[in-house]
Amino acid sequence: MTTWLAVQRFPPPQFTETGHKLPVMTEPAARALWLERLDVAVLVAALALATWLALRRRSRRELAALGLFSLLYFGFWRNGCICSIGAIQNVALALADPGYAIPMAAVVFALLPLAAALLFGRVFCSSVCPHGALQDVVLLKPVNVPSWLEHGLRLLPYIYLGLALVFAATGAGFIICQYDPFVPIFRLGGSAVMVGLGIGLLAIGMFVGRPYCRFLCPYGALLGLASSISKWRVRIAPQTCTQCRLCEQSCPFGAINKSSVDTPTPVHAIQADKRRLAALLVLLPVLVGLGFWLGGLAGTNFARQHRVVNLAERIHLEETGAVQGTTDASAAFRATGEPLEKLFANAQAIRHRFVWAGRLGGAWIALVIGLKLISLAIRRKRTDYEADQFRCVACARCFRYCPEELKRLGLPVPDPTPPTAP
DSSP states (O other), rough: HHHHHHHOOSOOOTTTTTTOOOOOOSOOOOOOOHHHHHHHHHHHHHHHHHIIIIIOOOOHHHHHHHHHHHHIIIIIITTOOSSHHHHHHHHHOOOHHHTOOOOHHHHHHHHHHHHHHHHOOOHHHHHHHHHHHHHHOOOSSSSOOOOHHHHHTTTHHHHHHHHHHHHTTTSSOHHHHTTOOSSHHHOOOOHHHHHHHHHHHHHTTTSSSSSSHHHOOOHHHHHHHHHHTSSOOOOSSSSSOOOHHHHHHHTTTTTTOOOOOSOOOOHHHHHHHHHHHHHHHHHHHHHHHHHHHHHHHHHHHHTTSSHHHHHHHHHHHHHHSSSSSOHHHHHHHHHHHHHHHHHHHHHHHHHHHHHHHHHHHHHHHHHHHHHHHHHHHHHHHSSSSSOOTOOHHHOTTTGTTOHHHHHHHHOOOOOOOOOOOO
């Protein structure tokens, strides 16, 4: 992601005597400025159209057509780069490193879908993201994921998000781009491991709706948080819910919250929930503190993998006589004539950044787990079946089965038979 806008400033050297050939670039070549602007314009237009189709037209068929276009344009034609999922790493690095010049297109791709989610819900996921569109294409016969398993798996995107931002901010790498399972498919080539992972997820996606989006996508976690406070978002029943449950049966993502009016809670269960909630609230800061401490230890170990820190530690051992001889890396550094104090200072600064990144990452993971436990301890009263504000991807499938929606549109209401989500 960091090299997508790079240009070659100097001609490559010619190795006529040795016959050495330069390696083939694995990143996309730099694009002309007008093509970058075209990408941004297409993103803006697609988001605007998706918002209109999801909230006004409420049309699944037209959203599916837009999703197919996004798959072809942002996926196969643009080779999955630049994408909003990976662009958040550019933003994290720019915030942590003032010397990093972030491409303006990366800023737009990272922040514009978030701004849309703050206002209109996850319309980006509905039909603009090529990852979601690709998984929708292969979805054949969705099955329900057990609730206990889904609650556990839904923690992963938030953990992945924290780790990805930490790795990007410390300069350790863009792990979202490195381990994206669908980019090799978009580029029709890649490592065997990543191609296999992408194919495996698509195979699972034939029966589990959007497994990557629901259980791995770090950007989806951000969009879900933004969507939770959106004023305008997908709402199933325009007036009153008839409790027909057709929307729940039609959603392949388990994103419909059930009505609780028919399941009164016993008094003793309410008291037990209050005690459990109080205990978890007390435990939360302890859990975050533990994650902060463990994350610092992990950051120290991760720092040793950085080439500068590793080189500084090796040279320190050589200087103190703890080891004999030199390595290729330490000998090459000594040949430059750079002062050792500068190397040690750089290594210390990098080590400090890794430690703090580890602490923040550990605290974040602990906070996510703690908040999840707290959310499970809270019983919510709902009078209607409604789209979950975190998980709903505004795909409009439920509209096709809602009798109230069909009445609003003046369409005939079919007999209430269990639907099969497309």
